Amino acid sequence: MNTASAPILQVKGLSKRFGGFVALDDIDLDVGQGERLGLIGPNGSGKSTLVNCICGTLQNETGTVHFNGHALNGAPAHKRTHLGLARSFQLPRPFASMTVADNIRVPLLYTVRQRTGLVHSHIDLGRRCVELLALVGLEHLAERSPRDLSQVDMRKLELARAVASEPKLLIADEAMAGLSHSEVEDIVQLLLRLNKDEGITVILIEHIMRAVMSFSQRLAVLVSGRKIADGKPDEVVNNPQVVSAYLGQ
Amino acid sequence: MRSWVFLIVALIVAAAVFAAALLVRTTYGDYLLFAGYVVLQYVVLATAWNILGGYCGYVNFGSAAFFAIGAYTTVALHKLGANPGRYLSDTPFEVLGTLLPLSLPTLILLGGIVSGLVGFGMGYLTLRLRGVFFAIATLAMAVVLQTIVVNWDYVGGSRGAYIIRPDAAEIGPVSLAYIQYLFLAMMLLAVFALWVARTIERSRMGLGLAAIRDDEPAAEASGVPTLRLKLAATALSGALMGMAGAPFPYYVGYVEPANAFGLPYAVNAIAMPMIGGTTTWAGPLVGALVLGSLQQIATVTFRSEASLLIVGVLLVGFVIVAPRGIVGLVENWRRPKKKKLKSPQ
Structure with missing residues (x-):
């Protein structure tokens, strides 16, 4: 972990299989308080599976996840949200029968009130x-x-709903997919504001390298369920292993 | 409208309907009370189904089983009350014999408790399933319970059980014919069920259930304790269905598994909210009043078998033309047309 602050998230030896397919293999990942981490990797590399294991949507077979001093293994997703771990989904999943405001009221009523x-x-x-x-x-x-x-x-609604739970850590899973150049910039600026003004630690999972490079203080790279690099963005993108596996050069 | 204001208004409407039913009884006899009882029973069943199926999006095909649990709770306790010495003497429960026979409101309450507990148990076992798998599990539970009742000799097994309906019931100084009493009990139960449904709909729980219905993983990620809410909805829905079934033995006088677990209860409990509208408390009420009344009219003017045909035709029609039901149609008609919005640049 290339950060001076204490880790808010510690993932150790995490593995996840789907039948015979190894989706995540012995992943270690620490994220510091207030840090902006970019998590990249080709399609099928295990990024979303890792998010799902951290957030409790999937249960990992081996390894541990600690968040803000709490062991999360076996905890349901809503309890992790109550502890301050929020996420946005790769494909927006709004509560379609409600108004935009009611979408925000759900986490306010169920997380902030529960916690406070x-x-x-x-x-x-x-x-x-x-x-x-x-x-x-x-x-x-x-x-x-x-x-x-x-x-x-x-x-933006997806991010606002995640932020409504007053998280300490926000995982933005491909929050810019399918957006135009200016819209990507909007979302990057929004995530930066959340990090700087609200003090939220952010993990950004993204394919748009321009956005990842401008946003991240640190970069971790997953390929075929294994973490192959972790460090400063400039160093990571020049890492020969990353270049051959991810950038295809 | 606040919850208690709604309750008072509903009770006033119920009192007016009951008074009107007593007035027309002098002209039409007891038939309207018998028919009205069935319609009100469907109001309770449809409202109960909608708490889980409409608000939460979990389709329960086992409504008839919860209804039957209420009915057979009454049968079991009625039999116990008819001869407490035979079943309770020389047992640790002998003292309970002094409480028997139980009044109809107590039987309704106990039917609700037993059904609610079964609903909770069923929920615990099945709520990790979703969609069609959950629906099949509820159907399987109904079959299992019917098999148990068929083989339970104490409540009559496959032969069924006779319940002799009293001629009259005393409420303080007032004496009512028993069908009037049953009608009144079902009317109050319908008011209670509607009040519960409306209160849930406008509460934090209602918002949580709607979130589960729209997107369960997103609801869980928003901090909604989905399993706990679903269990509460299943237990509450089951309890109300059981309460609807508890007076049934006194209404029909003879209960057998085939009629207590009958297909019409399972079908109507689903069809009435679907036709009325599933996202609001008013939908099941409208659906039950429309469909229940049509079925009663069909029964006396044509034949009773036509009632399920009416349900089928209307259900298919509404699913195609108005998937949000009658209430949805009215809302669409009242809502001004909207334009697709773009965010300001």
């Missing part, structure tokens, strides 16, 4: 919803259905 024990009044919830939607620039769409949103707004 505070019973929020409707006014408090409404105010926080507006704040979060303003943070991502969706406040004018609060009462609309997610079905009405454009692709970039859907991505």
Whole structure:
């Protein structure tokens, strides 16, 4: 781990198989408090599987995951969210029958209230919803259905919903896929604000190298379920192993 | 409208309907009360199904089993109450004999508790399944329970059991014919079920269930304890279905597995919310009133077998033309047309 701060996330010896297929093989990964980590790798390298194991969507067979001093093995996903571990999904998964604002109310009611024990009044919830939607620039769409949103707004809603749970660590899984150049820049700036202003540690999983390089303080590379490199972005992209396996040169 | 205001309004409407039913009884006899009881029973069943199926998106094909659990709880306790000395003497439960026979409200409560517990158990075993696998598991549970009842001699097994309905029931100084009493009990149960459903819909739990219905992994990632909420919904839904079934033996006078576990209960419990609309408490109410009334009309004007035909035709029609049901149609009609929005550049 190339960071001076104490790790907020520690993954040790994590492995995951699907039948005979080894999706993750003995992965070690530490993420420091407040750090911006880029996680890259070709399709099928195990990035999303690693996220799913960290977030509790999948259970790893071997290895341990510690988050903020808590052992997470076996804990359901919602408990990990209560501890401050949030994620966005590779394909946006809004609650389609609700309004944009209600999408934000779900984590506010189930995570923040659960954690703090505070019973929020409707006014408090409404105010926080507006704040979060303003943070991502969706406040004018609060009462609309997610079905009405454009692709970039859907991505922003996904991030706002993750941030609504007041996370310490946010894992953004391909939050820029399918977006235009300017929209990618919007999302990068949003993630930077979340990291700098809100103090949220961010793991960015992304194929858009321009975005990853401008965002990340550190880069980890997965290939075929194994971590082959971990270090400063400039060093990692020049690593011969990464160049041959990932960049195809 | 606040929850308690809704309850008071619903009770006033129920009182008005009951008074109207008593008035028309002088002209039409007891038939309207018998028919109205069935429609109200379907209001409870459809509302109960909708808590799990509509709010949470888990389709339960085993509604008839929960209904039958309520009915057979009544049969078992009625038999015990008819001869407590035979079953309870010289047992640690002898003292319970003094509490028997139990009143109808107590039987409804106990039917609900037993069904709720079965619902909780079924949920614990099956709620890790999703979609069609969960639906098949509920169907299998209904078959297993029916097989148990068929082989349970105490409640009559496959022969069935007779329950002699009292002529009248006393409520304080007022004496009601028993069918009036049953109608009143089912009316109050329908009000209770609608109040529970509406309260859930507008609560934190309702938002959590809607999140599960829309996208369960996303709900879990948003901090929603999905398994706990689903268990609560299954238990509550099962309890209300059992409560709907508890007065059934007094209504029909003869209970056998084939009628207590009957196909119409399973089909109507699903079809009525689908036709009325599944995302709101009003949907099952509208569906049950429309479909239940049509079935009663078909039974007396044509033939009783036509009732399921009506359900089938309407269900197919609504799934194709109005998948959000009658309530969805009304909402679409009232909602102004929207344009697709783009974010400001």
